[in-house]
Amino acid sequence: MPIRQTRPPEPPREPLGTATRRAxxxxxDAVLRRGEALEAALPAATRAIHGPDxxxxHAIVAEALRWLVDLDALIDAQTRQRLPDDAKARFxxxxxxxxVLxxxxxxxxxxxxxxxxxxGGPRKLVHGVFGSVVRGGATLPETPTLPADTHARWAAAWGEDVAQAAARAIAAPPPLDLSLRDxxxxxxxxxxxxxxxxxxxxxxxxVPDLPGYADGGWWVQDLAASLPARLLGAGGGTVLDLCAAPGGKTCQLAAAGWRVTAVDSSESRLARLRDNLERTGLEAKVIRADILDWNPPAPVDAVLLDAxxxxxxxxxxxxxxxxxxxxAVIAEMAALQTRLLARAAEWVRPGGTLVYATCSLEPAEGEDQAxxxxxxxxDFTLVAPAPGELPVAATDRGWVRTVPGTLAAEGGCDGFFIARFRRDGGGTAG
Incomplete structure (x- = not known):
């Protein structure tokens, strides 16, 4: 009598949408456990899904990061023993x-x-904690809670009001700013x-469906990010845009009439810069180089270092x-900025302008550097913005500092430090 072969039972199908949650x-995990940037980790983490998924x-993780402290507080209120920060059940x-929230x-x-x-893990625990939170009608606070170390650092630097403004600023994604070609x-x-x-x-x-995108009429750029190039005004001379990618400032300078050389060490980011130039019809010389090793052929009229x-x-x-x-990250970046700023200064002709900027809220990466x-x-002098030159006021010291709460009534802006220097003489410091 022939032996009847039976197929092993198929594993149960996962609910639709599980692959998205697995991504x-x-x-x-890439952000919180390995310290990777969200956007940098996105391609590898989501390689198995596409399009809207x-x-x-991305939306799930971005919202989780905005409200992480408060989500963890809800979880911890339902467990006798605190789950480790890196436990899969907590994630x-x-x-x-x-x-849900x-x-x-x-x-x-x-x-x-x-x-x-x-x-293979604590499914019952996850189901139980989730059910207790939802059945209990738990809600998130109106304003997210900043991580304790971040709150303490910003409150010490800028005051408690600014730290609270930062918490309010992450409650929802910010508005979309566009810089116009004309x-x-x-x-x-x-x-x-x-x-x-x-x-x-x-x-x-x-964004691609907005009027003017296909025509290259504008590019996405936070208002604060547009301030460094605004300090160089209308062009006509030569300018180096250092650490230039993805190209918002390069486009600004080219549109203002400068003869731009854009330098960046990242080929993938330079690809975005080239795409922006092609879409807008603006022109710039693009160079892939590490500016710690590279030198321009001659001094220039202006240098913009967005470090x-x-x-x-x-x-x-x-x-x-x-x-x-x-x-440790802040200290490492500050040390690099010091080296880059010293190098960029050598490329400014006498009488020329150097603009230094960072998108940081840390004094070590701004005021202390300046x-x-x-x-x-x-041989360099700080040149404060003239009244009305920028949509934000300069500090009493003469540089520009935007913080959470700047332009709050208009929707706010990113945190930036910007300083403009003029080279007065031909020699270097001894």
Whole structure:
């Protein structure tokens, strides 16, 4: 009698949407456990999903990072023993709860798509904690809670009011700012202008679908990020845009009439810069180089150094910086900025201008750098913005510092430090 062969039972199918939550888990783990930037980790973490699913995974993680401290407080209130920060159960609960409390996902869908992530683990614990939080009618506070170390650092630097303004600023994604190739596009965009060549949109779902995108009429750029190039004004001379990618400042300078050489060490970021130039029809010479090793052929009329930094000033759009930037990172970046600033200064002709900027809220990456530079280079003078030159006021010291709360009534802006120096003489410091 022939032996009947039987197929092994097929594993149960996972609920629709589980792959997206699994990608979100990988992405959250990359940020919180491995210290990777959210945007940098996105391609690898979401390689198994595409289109809207990738966007959803990003949205889940971005919201979880905005509200991480408060989500953890809800979880901890339901456990006798605190789950380790890196426990998969905690990660799964963060993903499930933020969907219900911030993204309007039905509770049954949120938990059903998360439980497979802890197969072989504490499924009962995850299900129980989630159920207790939801049944108890828990809510998140009106304003997110900053991580304790971040709050303490910013309160010490700028005051408690600024730290509280930062917490309010991460409650929701910020408005969309556009820098215009020319002012003719302002009327075609349904927004408001806070400065010449600028439009702010409070609600824009799809950037490529906006009027003027295909025509290269504008590029996305936070208002604060546009300030460094504004300090160089209308051009005609030669300018080096250092650490230039992804190209917003390069486009500004080219549109203002400068003969621009854009330098950056990252080929992938330079690809975005070239795309922006091609789309807008603007021209610049693009060079891939490490400016610690590279030299221009001759001194130039102006240098704009938007230096690599901790990027804590762009936390509204990149909430991962709140959780992965530590004092050691800030110190490392500050040391690099000192070297870059000293090198860039050598390339400014006598009478020329050097603009130094960082998208950081750390004095070590702004005010301290400027003071050290002025002490080391007596041939450079700080030049404060003239009244009305910028849409924000300079400090009493003569440089520009935007913080949480700057332009709050208009929707705020990123945290930036900008200083403009003029080279007075031909020699270097001894």
């Amino acid at each position: 979100a888990l990988r992405l959250l 990738r966007g959803l995974a 799964a609960l963060r993903i499930a709860l933020v969907q 911030r993204l309007s996902t039905p509770p049954h869908a949120a938990i059903a798509t998360v439980l497979p992530l802890v197969d 002012d003719g596009w302002a009327e075609r965009l349904d927004g408001r202008s806070l400065a010449a060549g600028h439009v702010r949109l409070d609600d824009a779902d799809s 690599p930094c901790s990027a804590t000033g762009i936390f509204r759009r990149h909430p991962d910086v709140l959780h992965r930037v530590r004092p 003071e050290r530079f002025l002490a080391d280079r007596p």
